Amino acid sequence: MNFIPKNKISNIFLLIGSFAVVSLILWNTNSFFKKFKEEERLKMEIWATAQSEFLQSSETVDLGSLHLKVFQNNTSTPMILINKDKSVRVNNFPLNKSKDSIYIQQQLRKFKGENIPISIDQKGEHLATLYYGNSDVLNKLKFYPIALLLIIFLFAAVIYFLFKTNKASEQNKLWAGMAKETAHQIGTPLSSLLGWNELLKTESINPSITKEIEKDIDRLQTITERFSKIGSLPKLIESDIVSETKDAYDYLKRRSSKLIHFSFNSKVDQLPVLLNSSLYNWTIENLVKNGIDAMRGKGSIAIEIVPDGKYVNILIADTGHGISKSNYNSIFTPGFTSKKRGWGLGLSLVKRIVEEYHDGKIKVLSSGKEGTIMQISLKVVH
Structure with missing residues (x-):
């Protein structure tokens, strides 16, 4: 014997299905984030290699060389380059912050936490260390799962509100139907009582008795009228x-x-x-x-x-x-x-x-x- 209502079973499957879809989207987003981060790491390693070549050949640099094109194409990832002589160079920083040493130190600590620094070496000699942060696209992507969860939560809240409203409407219709049916059912014996009371008046009965019966009949009519008005304006x-x-x-x-x-x-x-x-x-x-x-x-x-x-x-x-x-x-x-x-x-x-x-x-x-x-x-x- 099945003790679980069919609508409850369907709700359970719907809940499990929704959870599975959300989990799949979050897993896919996380995988995409890791892949994007790996590609950004590869891009920065290419930049570091180009920087190494540039430092070695800075006296005979060709403005059309490959490493210069690499530098020019990287405009989204913020970087801090610390040369072996401790000089600091920043790329892709806001203009009003590029000279602010306190801000640069703060960003340096942040970059160390976000990505492993890249050491730039040439023929066994250490030339510089590259620290880089996440690009704007990557930072926005981190908040995508949160935004997705908020959208799902809002969507679920709207569904719940509509379901609750629909349920309340069904309940109102049910109570209104019951009230009208009660009024209808009372109407038949009430009509009979009116007839019996008129018959009693023709008999030699104390008039005060029939008068009290009339009051009760009037009361029943009032109750019937009340119930009949439930559900209608x-x-x-x-x-x-x-x-x-x-x-x-x-x-x-x-x-x-x-x-x-x-x-x-x-x-x-x-x-x-x-x-x-x-x-x-x-x-x-x-x-x-x-x-x-x-x-x-x-x-x-x-x-x-x-x-x-x-x-x-x-x-x-x-x-x-x-x-x-x-x-x-x-x-x-x-x-x-x-x-x-x-x-x-x-x-x-x-x-x-x-x-x-x-x-x-x-x-x-x-x-x-x-x-x-x-x-x-x-x-x-x-």
């Missing part, structure tokens, strides 16, 4: 953020434990924003319920509305155990949850509703042992 209507928040607050207060102390405060009487009421109420409900869970069913929930220039901030505070600072952003990731039981979808849906559907922002304003404050920021209609 909801319609936004100019609404008063104060009254919408107060409605959600009142609903939650009536249906929560008496051990939870609720408080509501607004710095303004009304403030217009573009809202989808159903989804906004769902957002407030999710944040309040998360706060109640964090307090283990006992504590205080405070909702406050504070204008902030072009925006309005809705603050939801609880007195729960708090959130670790390292998890401030993670809590909005689908699947992340600190609960023993839970799907980790509530806050990811809240983020989507606030930021994608309402063009707002949501964040953890502060959190600690004394509790957590979540902040929603929405644009004000002017």
Whole structure:
């Protein structure tokens, strides 16, 4: 039985193949570097031989001689020639550095580390010592593998980013499809409940019972509407953020434990924003319920509305155990949850509703042992 998924096997082969290609390119580059260095060494030995001939025949030098042509053609490799009388001659140095003795000594130490010096002898007599460095081409070639690795790294980062984005898009489609299917499935028994409730009204039953059933049916319809809007662009209507928040607050207060102390405060009487009421109420409900869970069913929930220039901030505070600072952003990731039981979808849906559907922002304003404050920021209609 094969316990490794096929896509994982293909990813492993792709990784091994990529590593092999990179290794081959680096090995080839290193071989080319060594070959180029050997050729440069041969060129310098030819130059040293020409220099030996020149020193021996300097009194009868022919301007068209071979050794002079060798000197003239070598314009890329920096050299320091130290004659037997300790005189120093430099070739292919910057003009402003050719007379700088300190710079020449620094380059001499550098050349000794880069290449073995060449002794220029003639008939057993030592004439000079040639020290040479790497040419500009060779120096640039040394950094080629690093540049190649950087390009490969950037390419891999782009591939990873595209893969991650594509995966997130697929997840979003999956959750949206599940939400719509849930709404569809709820719709059938909901229609049946409406019919049964109308039938109960014709019987001699306490009207308060059917009224409470109607409230629950309305609640189920609201939930169905919320799920049906996930994955599609909801319609936004100019609404008063104060009254919408107060409605959600009142609903939650009536249906929560008496051990939870609720408080509501607004710095303004009304403030217009573009809202989808159903989804906004769902957002407030999710944040309040998360706060109640964090307090283990006992504590205080405070909702406050504070204008902030072009925006309005809705603050939801609880007195729960708090959130670790390292998890401030993670809590909005689908699947992340600190609960023993839970799907980790509530806050990811809240983020989507606030930021994608309402063009707002949501964040953890502060959190600690004394509790957590979540902040929603929405644009004000002017």
